[in-house]
Amino acid sequence: MRDNTWLTEKLIFIHQTYFSDIIDGNEIEVKFGRANRTRLGSIAIREKANKRMQLDRRKMKFLNADEVVSIITINGYFAREDIPETVVEGILAHEFCHFVHGFNSMRPKSFRNPHAGGIIDQELKDRGFGDILKFQKRWIRKNWREYIKTHQ
Numbered sequence: 001m002r003d004n005t006w007l008t009e010k011l012i013f014i015h016q017t018y019f020s021d022i023i024d025g026n027e028i029e030v031k032f033g034r035a036n037r038t039r040l041g042s043i044a045i046r047e048k049a050n051k052r053m054q055l056d057r058r059k060m061k062f063l064n065a066d067e068v069v070s071i072i073t074i075n076g077y078f079a080r081e082d083i084p085e086t087v088v089e090g091i092l093a094h095e096f097c098h099f100v101h102g103f104n105s106m107r108p109k110s111f112r113n114p115h116a117g118g119i120i121d122q123e124l125k126d127r128g129f130g131d132i133l134k135f136q137k138r139w140i141r142k143n144w145r146e147y148i149k150t151h152q
């Protein structure tokens, strides 16, 4: 089984290899969540002192970057080693792009909507992540439905 340390090392590698220009913002954490049929990954922002509570936009204005943490959650299914690592890398990079674009992070917002006009895929392609992205999407398209049916 892959664990949160494995995920953290992957995120660090992706950050250093494809996003080395991104040096501002806030702390970031990554973990496996529950096995879930629909959501591959997600990103949220929390006050460090109160990680379990949702953080609303009004309160966020009064916090500094060092008081918050962005938390990427990856579907628990991806902890299983029969799913290619490249699939996990694609999903991690997608969520990290939201961080880069200022969604659920303290970075300036560069777009109005987190998925506007294919901005994520474009960003990933521009950064040389295109092949990984293509592999990840194809794998999900071809295998996901059957996978969750046969792995409860």
Ligand SMILES: [Zn+2]
Binding pocket: 094, 095, 098, 114, 115
């Ligand atoms: Zn997204």
